[in-house]
Amino acid sequence: MKLSARIAAPAVALVLAGLTATACGAPQTSDTGAKKDEKTGTLRVWLFQEVGNKPKEKVVDAAVAGFRKTHEDAKVEIEYIPVETRAQRVKAAFNDPKSAPDLIEYGNTDTAGYVKDGGLADVSAEFAAWDDAEDTDPTAKESVTVDGKVYGAPLFVGVRALYYRTDVFADLGIKAPKSQAELISTAKKIHKEKPDLYGLAVGGAYTYGAMPFIWANGGELADGSGSAYKAAINSDKARKGIEAYTSLFGDTNCPAAKCAAMGGNATVTAFAAGKAAMAVGGDFSHTAVEAGTVRGKYAVVPLPGLAEGSVAPAFAGGNNIGVLRSTGHRTLAVDLMKALTGKETQAKMFDAMGFLPTYTDVRADAAKREPFVAPFVTTLGSGTKFVPASPAWGQIDSSLILPTMFQEIVSGRKDVAKASDDAAKKMDAAFADAG
Amino acid sequence: MTSNSTAYKAPTAPGTDGPPLRPLRRRRPASPAGRPGRTPWLYLLPALVLLGGLLVYPIYQLGLISFLEYTQAQVSGGEPATFQGFGNYATLFRDSQFWQVLLATVVFAAACVLATLFTGCALAVLLTRVRAVPRLALMMAALGAWATPAITGSTVWVFLFDADFGPVNRVLGLGDFSWTYGRYSAFALVLLEVLWCSFPFVMVTVYAGIRAIPAEVLEAAALDGASQWRIWRSVMAPMLRPILVVVTIQSVIWDFKVFTQIYVMTGGGGIAGQNLVLNVYAYQKAFASSQYSLGSAIGVVMLVILLAVTLVYLRLMRRQGEEL
Numbered sequence: 001m002k003l004s005a006r007i008a009a010p011a012v013a014l015v016l017a018g019l020t021a022t023a024c025g026a027p028q029t030s031d032t033g034a035k036k037d038e039k040t041g042t043l044r045v046w047l048f049q050e051v052g053n054k055p056k057e058k059v060v061d062a063a064v065a066g067f068r069k070t071h072e073d074a075k076v077e078i079e080y081i082p083v084e085t086r087a088q089r090v091k092a093a094f095n096d097p098k099s100a101p102d103l104i105e106y107g108n109t110d111t112a113g114y115v116k117d118g119g120l121a122d123v124s125a126e127f128a129a130w131d132d133a134e135d136t137d138p139t140a141k142e143s144v145t146v147d148g149k150v151y152g153a154p155l156f157v158g159v160r161a162l163y164y165r166t167d168v169f170a171d172l173g174i175k176a177p178k179s180q181a182e183l184i185s186t187a188k189k190i191h192k193e194k195p196d197l198y199g200l201a202v203g204g205a206y207t208y209g210a211m212p213f214i215w216a217n218g219g220e221l222a223d224g225s226g227s228a229y230k231a232a233i234n235s236d237k238a239r240k241g242i243e244a245y246t247s248l249f250g251d252t253n254c255p256a257a258k259c260a261a262m263g264g265n266a267t268v269t270a271f272a273a274g275k276a277a278m279a280v281g282g283d284f285s286h287t288a289v290e291a292g293t294v295r296g297k298y299a300v301v302p303l304p305g306l307a308e309g310s311v312a313p314a315f316a317g318g319n320n321i322g323v324l325r326s327t328g329h330r331t332l333a334v335d336l337m338k339a340l341t342g343k344e345t346q347a348k349m350f351d352a353m354g355f356l357p358t359y360t361d362v363r364a365d366a367a368k369r370e371p372f373v374a375p376f377v378t379t380l381g382s383g384t385k386f387v388p389a390s391p392a393w394g395q396i397d398s399s400l401i402l403p404t405m406f407q408e409i410v411s412g413r414k415d416v417a418k419a420s421d422d423a424a425k426k427m428d429a430a431f432a433d434a435g
Numbered sequence: 436m437t438s439n440s441t442a443y444k445a446p447t448a449p450g451t452d453g454p455p456l457r458p459l460r461r462r463r464p465a466s467p468a469g470r471p472g473r474t475p476w477l478y479l480l481p482a483l484v485l486l487g488g489l490l491v492y493p494i495y496q497l498g499l500i501s502f503l504e505y506t507q508a509q510v511s512g513g514e515p516a517t518f519q520g521f522g523n524y525a526t527l528f529r530d531s532q533f534w535q536v537l538l539a540t541v542v543f544a545a546a547c548v549l550a551t552l553f554t555g556c557a558l559a560v561l562l563t564r565v566r567a568v569p570r571l572a573l574m575m576a577a578l579g580a581w582a583t584p585a586i587t588g589s590t591v592w593v594f595l596f597d598a599d600f601g602p603v604n605r606v607l608g609l610g611d612f613s614w615t616y617g618r619y620s621a622f623a624l625v626l627l628e629v630l631w632c633s634f635p636f637v638m639v640t641v642y643a644g645i646r647a648i649p650a651e652v653l654e655a656a657a658l659d660g661a662s663q664w665r666i667w668r669s670v671m672a673p674m675l676r677p678i679l680v681v682v683t684i685q686s687v688i689w690d691f692k693v694f695t696q697i698y699v700m701t702g703g704g705g706i707a708g709q710n711l712v713l714n715v716y717a718y719q720k721a722f723a724s725s726q727y728s729l730g731s732a733i734g735v736v737m738l739v740i741l742l743a744v745t746l747v748y749l750r751l752m753r754r755q756g757e758e759l
Binding site for chain 2: 399
């Protein structure tokens with residue numbers, strides 16, 4: 001009796017506290033909107049720390065020097081933040097404007113989420129009036145756009161294509177696959193002939209490597225736009241793509257016990273280490289593959305689509321630079337954003353880091369200078385796809401809904417129909433939450 | 436001791452303000468007990484302030500947030516936080532995955548607690564039976580495991596059991612068997628690691644307790660011909676009961692809240708989330724998905740479960756006549 005009273009009292013108090021408390025009891029930043037627009041002072045910028053960051057720093061420094069020539073009263077402080085912990089850093093910046101930077105680099109799948117969080121400034125007017133922006137390719141522009149408003153400038157795009165081992169292919173007397181069916185049969189053939197190699201390295205947690213299979217079959221992740229998205233991952237076409245991708249797991253190509261847990265980096269690492277005959281890798285994976293044991297023994301072609309000779313639509317990844325809504329130097333910050341993402345800087349960034357420019361003309365020039373990127377430029381040119389521009393995407397991505405679906409299928413827990421229905425249900429819940 | 440103090444307190448308890456019940460010469464020692472309202476609280480005040488600030492306030496916030504709609508948009512001021520009542524709890528309790536994770540957590544924690552207590556107690560008894568050098572070696576090994584940060588230990592264990600490069604598979608001749616692929620083998624692997632890093636606390640504490648048992652009691656039992664098991668069951672365990680209660684509660688709390696090992700060793704919850712436990716699940720909800728309110732609700736549920744387990748356990752112990 002005494003005991004239950006002792007438990008009951010705090011419990012009741014807790015409930016009462018919850019019931020009577022107003023929302024302002026929970027910690028919240030009341031208003032992060034900017035109140036002033038100073039024309040002097042220090043601009044703080046957060047950029048991502050890349051593997052081998054020195055060349056990037058040089059290009060950025062040159063762009064900043066150009067900016068300072070026309071804005072002598074402004075100072076610029078650049079900080080390179082680790083990619084792995086960016087989510088926490090950026091969230092913290094949104095929550096505490098005092099310690100927040102003026103500009104940030106961000107992954108383009110985060111755009112809608114950051115806009116919903118109220119973190120990014122709308123720069124539609126400045127973007128429209130900017131000469132360089134005319135040549136921005138449509139997918140890149142889509143990746144900074146939410147509900148028709150522009151929230152930053154694209155810095156580079158990244159797409160994935162098919163890396164394959166030229167020596168293995170020559171050895172077996174086969175050619176690079178031309179269609180999805182041929183890709184799958186080639187992968188199985190290689191694994192049969194050379195059991196030590198994965199035919200095509202695939203990963204259950206490699207969402208962006210699996211997407212092209214779904215898109216090539218005419219499937220979509222979700223239908224709709226703006227706040228009204230509906231999951232389409234369980235449509236018949238999408239299921240065909242899921243079936244095609246998951247058929248690559250198993251003893252005939254990539255054993256589920258090892259491959260179910262792999263993500264994008266793990267598959268590229270397996271290829272670079274000479275454990276796979278093929279892998280879906282990005283233009284940004286080039287350095288990692290070059291550093292591996294397969295250097296000089298591989299080539300890249302666009303990932304084949306359904307029809308012979310077609311290209312599977314690739315996911316248009318990449319990063320943008322945006323101005324924070326809380327900045328006290330809006331005009332200066334927008335000018336610096338232009339300096340950092342302009343044509344000149346992007347051309348230099350490509351030479352230094354291999355990041356593909358977002359301007360169609362600059363990209364075409366780049367492909368002439370460096371033949372390696374040709375298959376990636378072809379992939380971009382034949383149409384790319386983007387994840388739903390919904391704030392829910394961040395949540396769908398980070399709560400591992402799609403990796404869970406693939407893993408459930410390849411580990412034999414659920415069939416394609418059931419797993420995709422469950423994933424669609426979870427995606428719809430996320431869309432509803434965000435709407 | 437216990438009966439003495441109750442007998443002493445009893446007559447003074449009713450007279451908080453009234454005339455002293457005792458002759459004046461007893462007044463001085465009786466005075467603190469004569470006004471139980473203030474003086475003890477005065478002494479407790481610094482600790483209470485500290486506890487209130489560091490413990491009660493965060494729990495209050497946790498409870499509060501669990502009743503709100505509270506995602507990243509609310510934190511950064513993009514949208515106002517709205518009161519949801521028990522909405523988050525309803526969402527949670529309707530989520531079939533939550534119940535699966537809860538069940539897995541309870542079973543996994545129970546297995547960890549039993550394994551830890553058994554290993555810890557067995558090795559503590561062993562410590563009392565071996566010579567100085569092996570005892571020192573065992574102590575050092577245990578302390579080493581204890582001192583290793585959980586994240587380091589987990590990473591090393593994952594490497595040891597790696598399908599391609601791990602020495603364990605090579606020694607056992609398991610080929611490229613993947614420990615983390617199957618649900619039970621992954622949980623078993625994590626259990627071994629949890630056991631490895633938490634048995635030393637039990638062992639050291641119980642060993643200290645055994646050393647405090649008068650030697651003649653144990654000697655008498657041995658002379659009566661009691662087996663080692665019998666000595667443990669009938670002599671040591673009853674005398675160690677307060678210590679065992681403490682290490683059990685500690686183990687329950689620790690193993691119920693296990694996070695690092697699962698997060699590191701199964702890559703954030705295993706293939707298709709098969710190895711999720713409540714704490715990792717709460718983290719995935721609160722931080723990975725920015726659903727802070729749902730994460731808080733899970734936190735509150737865990738708190739309530741742990742409080743309930745602890746209180747029930749203490750109650751049972753007290754009923755068996757042990758004053759703790």
